[in-house]
Amino acid sequence: MRGLLRFIYKYRAFELFILLEVISVWLLVSNNRYYNVSYLNTTNSVVATTNQRIFNTQKYFSLQEVNEKLAQENALLREQLTRLLYSESYRKLPVNDSLLDRYELIPAKVERNSTAKNHNIILLDKGKTHGIESGMGVVGPQGVIGQIKYVSNNFSSAISLLHTDTRISSLLTRDGTIGTTQWDGKDIGIAKLKYIPRHVPIAEGDTVITSGFNSVFPEGIMIGYVQRIDVKKNESFYDIDIALSTSFHNLNMTYIVKDKLGAEIDSLTTISEE
Amino acid sequence: MTLKSALTYLLSFMGYVLLQAALLNKLVIANSIFCFFYVGFIFLLPLNSSRMLQLLLGFAAGFVIDLFGDSIGVHMISCTLAMFIRPFWQQLVLGDIKEMPGFINIQGVTIFRFFTFTMPLLLIHHFVIFYLDAIGTDFSFSLLPKALFSAFFTFVVLLSIQLFVTSFTKKK
Numbered sequence: 001m002r003g004l005l006r007f008i009y010k011y012r013a014f015e016l017f018i019l020l021e022v023i024s025v026w027l028l029v030s031n032n033r034y035y036n037v038s039y040l041n042t043t044n045s046v047v048a049t050t051n052q053r054i055f056n057t058q059k060y061f062s063l064q065e066v067n068e069k070l071a072q073e074n075a076l077l078r079e080q081l082t083r084l085l086y087s088e089s090y091r092k093l094p095v096n097d098s099l100l101d102r103y104e105l106i107p108a109k110v111e112r113n114s115t116a117k118n119h120n121i122i123l124l125d126k127g128k129t130h131g132i133e134s135g136m137g138v139v140g141p142q143g144v145i146g147q148i149k150y151v152s153n154n155f156s157s158a159i160s161l162l163h164t165d166t167r168i169s170s171l172l173t174r175d176g177t178i179g180t181t182q183w184d185g186k187d188i189g190i191a192k193l194k195y196i197p198r199h200v201p202i203a204e205g206d207t208v209i210t211s212g213f214n215s216v217f218p219e220g221i222m223i224g225y226v227q228r229i230d231v232k233k234n235e236s237f238y239d240i241d242i243a244l245s246t247s248f249h250n251l252n253m254t255y256i257v258k259d260k261l262g263a264e265i266d267s268l269t270t271i272s273e274e
Numbered sequence: 275m276t277l278k279s280a281l282t283y284l285l286s287f288m289g290y291v292l293l294q295a296a297l298l299n300k301l302v303i304a305n306s307i308f309c310f311f312y313v314g315f316i317f318l319l320p321l322n323s324s325r326m327l328q329l330l331l332g333f334a335a336g337f338v339i340d341l342f343g344d345s346i347g348v349h350m351i352s353c354t355l356a357m358f359i360r361p362f363w364q365q366l367v368l369g370d371i372k373e374m375p376g377f378i379n380i381q382g383v384t385i386f387r388f389f390t391f392t393m394p395l396l397l398i399h400h401f402v403i404f405y406l407d408a409i410g411t412d413f414s415f416s417l418l419p420k421a422l423f424s425a426f427f428t429f430v431v432l433l434s435i436q437l438f439v440t441s442f443t444k445k446k
Contacts, residue, residue: 020329114343121344
């Protein structure tokens with residue numbers, strides 16, 4: 001017994017090392033596996049408030065740029081509004097109340113954002129109290145941004161499109177082919193468009209938008225433009241690079257998409273899959 | 275441990291970590307070269323500090339940095355590993371130094387020895403971080419050069435601060 005105790009005491013540093021490593025690995029793995037159960041991230045209130053203070057100071061120096069961007073977005077929205085009001089199709093549209101206001105957009109400010117890692121996360125200043133839930137989509141004036149992962153009372157963090165686990169159901173406007181957009185961790189301006197079959201006609205410059213096939217993003221949100229098309233031997237799909245429409249290094253205002261019919265659609269999908 | 279030394283530890287811990295979270299997390303060259311300056315705190319802990327304390331402080335520093343970086347586990351794993359290796363490496367490189375009060379500093383050792391002591395630890399620490407971040411992606415490219423350049427970057431920042439502090443105290 002005494003020998004055993006002496007042995008344990010002698011190698012105590014090694015044992016502590018193993019213990020600490022096991023804890024770390026467990027945290028790393030469980031944090032990746034389960035959504036929204038962990039408080040060990042930037043939505044933690046102490047961390048979030050500190051981050052907010054830091055970011056507010058930094059933001060002060062970029063007010064000019066932010067103003068210009070907002071003005072641009074205003075102009076764009078005004079243009080779209082006018083076009084919509086005078087378009088023939090709008091007047092002929094059969095009215096379906098529940099579909100017309102299916103999506104609610106909740107404006108949120110970016111508190112912290114990273115682009116340099118493979119798993120980039122964006123911290124937003126809206127949380128549970130504003131009706132945010134895990135899984136909601138995040139869009140910006142220039143297009144798709146990401147999806148909410150963690151939510152605390154006043155903050156939420158979203159996995160960016162620049163996160164190698166993010167997959168976005170996408171649609172090629174040329175002929176309506178459905179594919180998946182995923183980032184490969186290399187260039188912050190370029191993502192891959194996957195699962196587009198080789199027989200589909202496609203050209204550089206084609207527009208890629210969201211498909212609306214799930215309750216995360218509405219249909220027709222901009223993702224980017226086809227930049228490079230490659231065909232590899234013995235592969236049934238194209239290898240396509242798309243230039244992302246959103247510039248992720250200076251994100252500022254975003255909108256969190258709340259799909260009011262999301263639960264209904266999801267439950268229907270679950271039933272039909274069973 | 276006296277109260278004074280405990281206070282020194284706590285203050286420098288907060289200094290390093292806050293500086294890292296506020297400033298240096300933003301400072302990324304070419305979107306791939308990072309500066310993990312906070313490791314200065316754990317790598318330069320006093321020569322005679324106990325191994326258990328070194329391990330625990332490494333673990334704690336990694337934890338706080340992970341909270342701020344949304345990467346829970348990554349820095350914890352690499353810091354704990356680096357702090358486990360540190361005593362062996364210290365014995366090998368700085369084993370002959372008997373007396374050095376406070377944190378390891380450039381006045382106590384030459385620049386060359388400072389380099390040989392910190393650089394391998396920085397390399398291991400940085401490489402583990404980039405490896406963990408890249409798991410699950412196609413990382414056949416540039417893990418090693420990324421770690422190498424980042425370790426150099428961190429070293430340059432650490433050294434500049436050391437030199438700055440040295441010149442400041444000499445003037446006094």
